[in-house]
Structures are given as structure tokens and as C-alpha cells.
Amino acid sequence: MAQHPSELRFRFQYVNQSGKVVGWRSVRGSLTEESIQLKGEILNYQAILHSTCRDRRLILTINPQKVSSTEIVKHLISGKVLALEITQAKALALEVFINRISSHYLAETHREELEREGKGREFHSVSCPHCNATVDLSLLNKTPYVYCRFCETIFQERRDLMTVGRTYRLCDECGWFDRVQGYTEFYFYFLLIVYGFSWKRRHLCDNCVNQVFWKVLMVNLIFVLGIFPAFWMKIKSLMGRTKELKNLAKANALGKQGKCDQADNIYAELYEHYPKHPGLLLSQGLSYLKGQDGHKTWSLLEDSLQSCSNYAPAVRVMNRLQDAVSKSPRSESRS
Ligand SMILES: [Zn+2]
Numbered sequence: 001m002a003q004h005p006s007e008l009r010f011r012f013q014y015v016n017q018s019g020k021v022v023g024w025r026s027v028r029g030s031l032t033e034e035s036i037q038l039k040g041e042i043l044n045y046q047a048i049l050h051s052t053c054r055d056r057r058l059i060l061t062i063n064p065q066k067v068s069s070t071e072i073v074k075h076l077i078s079g080k081v082l083a084l085e086i087t088q089a090k091a092l093a094l095e096v097f098i099n100r101i102s103s104h105y106l107a108e109t110h111r112e113e114l115e116r117e118g119k120g121r122e123f124h125s126v127s128c129p130h131c132n133a134t135v136d137l138s139l140l141n142k143t144p145y146v147y148c149r150f151c152e153t154i155f156q157e158r159r160d161l162m163t164v165g166r167t168y169r170l171c172d173e174c175g176w177f178d179r180v181q182g183y184t185e186f187y188f189y190f191l192l193i194v195y196g197f198s199w200k201r202r203h204l205c206d207n208c209v210n211q212v213f214w215k216v217l218m219v220n221l222i223f224v225l226g227i228f229p230a231f232w233m234k235i236k237s238l239m240g241r242t243k244e245l246k247n248l249a250k251a252n253a254l255g256k257q258g259k260c261d262q263a264d265n266i267y268a269e270l271y272e273h274y275p276k277h278p279g280l281l282l283s284q285g286l287s288y289l290k291g292q293d294g295h296k297t298w299s300l301l302e303d304s305l306q307s308c309s310n311y312a313p314a315v316r317v318m319n320r321l322q323d324a325v326s327k328s329p330r331s332e333s334r335s
């Protein structure tokens with residue numbers, strides 16, 4: 001397991017609700033084993049429920065009741081999210097550092113709660129082999145896979161088999177389990193005599209990027225320079241896939257068209273390398289949703305949880321399905 005640093009220094013700017021940085025220049029921040037310092041203000045790890053990042057942005061989900069600094073509270077978005085634009089350090093390194101410590105406190109809090117209820121023996125946790133976060137598995141059935149909600153890695157206890165969440169996770173935009181990468185969507189435009197360009201960053205799976213590629217290509221077609229970034233998106237989406245999951249994007253593409261039988265053949269090949277992988281079962285389940293077979297979707301989501309009892313993405317899809325069913329006109333007329 002890799003050694004982790006005992007302190008990280010960085011510079012940052014707060015990000016507001018509109019996604020814009022606040023202020024003209026960055027200020028100092030640091031992480032130590034004891035606390036987070038943001039321009040001299042202290043944020044305790046006990047206040048952090050989750051940490052994630054996208055490119056240079058670090059996003060912390062916070063319990064505001066455990067924040068004593070009014071300056072930090074002032075910058076909370078919707079009262080519970082702190083977004084920081086990071087420079088002079090990698091946001092990902094900060095995310096890993098914070099999750100390693102805050103997850104330990106979260107698990108300890110749960111252990112104390114269980115002990116107070118006389119259920120101390122039900123406490124069970126493991127350390128994620130990829131990011132070192134503490135994964136709380138208390139009160140859950142023991143299953144072949146474990147999901148680290150901090151880095152989205154899916155692993156097997158005491159075994160090497162895993163899909164690393166930095167690369168293989170749910171797509172930000174379509175919600176399917178696939179290879180996900182960051183892309184710069186780049187547009188040239190022409191206003192009478194002024195040329196310009198605009199761009200934005202998106203994190204997309206190999207399927208979603210294909211749709212964006214065609215859009216970027218078509219919009220930029222008359223501007224020769226804009227065509228190269230479009231083709232780079234396409235090339236990037238085809239390169240560097242894990243050998244054993246090379247055909248996952250193809251299975252998902254068929255699934256998104258509701259071609260479940262054809263997609264099933266490819267998922268079956270993928271299961272030879274990753275038997276009953278909860279993320280693959282989730283995507284396969286979503287393909288049946290596209291194919292209008294909700295029962296099969298539900299059954300595959302149950303399989304996903306039987307394979308990985310803490311796989312939160314499967315639980316979220318099941319909750320959404322239950323909501324949709326309870327709000328459907330047919331269920332209302334029955335009630
Ligand atoms: Zn992890």
C-alpha cells in the first residue's frame with residue numbers, strides 16, 4: 001500500500017453557487033492529520049461527509065452543525081457544500097487525503113452508535129485498497145465485492161480483482177457504469193468579423209462522448225481549427241481501455257438502444273473476467289429498462305446487491321424505480 005503524506009499545502013479560491021471563483025487571487029490552505037486550514041480558518045474532518053473532485057475543483061459535502069468558522073459557513077453552497085478551486089496541488093491528492101481521515105471518523109461515530117444500542121458486534125469495516133478510506137460495512141451481508149463510495153473503486157476483500165473508480169464508474173451524465181474520462185468540449189464561433197472560442201469540461205463515458213463528438217464536429221466543421229479538438233475527443237474515447245473491459249462501451253451502446261439480447265452476449269463475456277461485477281449488473285439492468293422490461297431490471301439490480309451489498313448506485317436506481325412506480329397513473333388508480 002502506498003505511503004501517504006502527513007501534510008499537504010495548496011492554494012485555493014472559494015467557488016460560488018454559479019460555479020464562479022470568488023475573489024481575485026488564491027489564498028493558502030493546508031491539510032494535516034488533525035485538521036484542514038483554509039486561510040487560517042479551521043475545518044475539522046468530523047464535519048466532512050464526503051469529498052470528491054472534478055479536474056481542479058474539490059467539492060466537500062459538509063455537516064454545517066460541526067463547522068465553527070463563520071467565514072467557512074458563509075461560503076457553503078445550499079448550506080452544505082464547500083467548493084474550492086485548487087492550485088499548487090492536485091485536487092485529487094487532497095480528496096484522497098481528506099477521505100482517508102474523514103471516513104475513519106464517520107466509521108468511528110457509527111461504531112459508537114452501535115455500541116450504545118448494544119449492537120457493537122455488528123460493526124464491520126474494511127480499508128479501501130485503492131484510496132485507504134475506511135468503508136463501513138456494518139449491518140450488511142457479507143458479499144463477494146465491496147464498493148468504496150469515496151473513490152468508487154469496486155474490490156474484493158483480500159484479493160486483487162478490482163475496477164478503479166477513477167476510470168471505471170458511473171458516468172456523470174447517463175448514470176451507466178462505464179469507462180469515464182474528462183473531456184474539453186471546444187467550440188469556435190464567428191461573429192461578423194470576430195473569431196472566438198468557448199469551451200467547457202465534462203466527464204463522460206465512452207458512449208456519451210460519441211454523441212458529444214458528433215455535435216462538436218458538426219458545429220466546428222466550417223472552422224478547420226475546431227475539427228482537431230473534436231477528433232481528439234474521439235481518439236481519446238477509443239484509447240487506453242482495460243483489455244478485459246474493452247467491449248463494455250459496445251455492450252452499453254447496444255443496451256442504450258434496448259437491444260438486450262445482443263448486449264447480453266457481450267456482458268456474458270465481461271463476466272468471465274469480472275464474475276457478477278455489481279457495476280456491470282447495473283448497466284445490464286439499465287439496458288433492460290431501455291428494453292421496457294422493468295422486472296428483469298429489478299432482478300439484475302437485486303443481483304448487483306447480492307454481489308456487493310453496499311453498492312449504493314444500485315440502491316439509488318431501485319429507489320428511483322420505486323418512486324416512478326408509485327407515481328405512475330396505474331398505481332394511483334389502484335390506491
Ligand atoms: Zn477507495
Ligand SMILES: [Zn+2]
Pocket residue numbers: 171172173174175176204205206207208209
Ligand atoms: Zn454516459
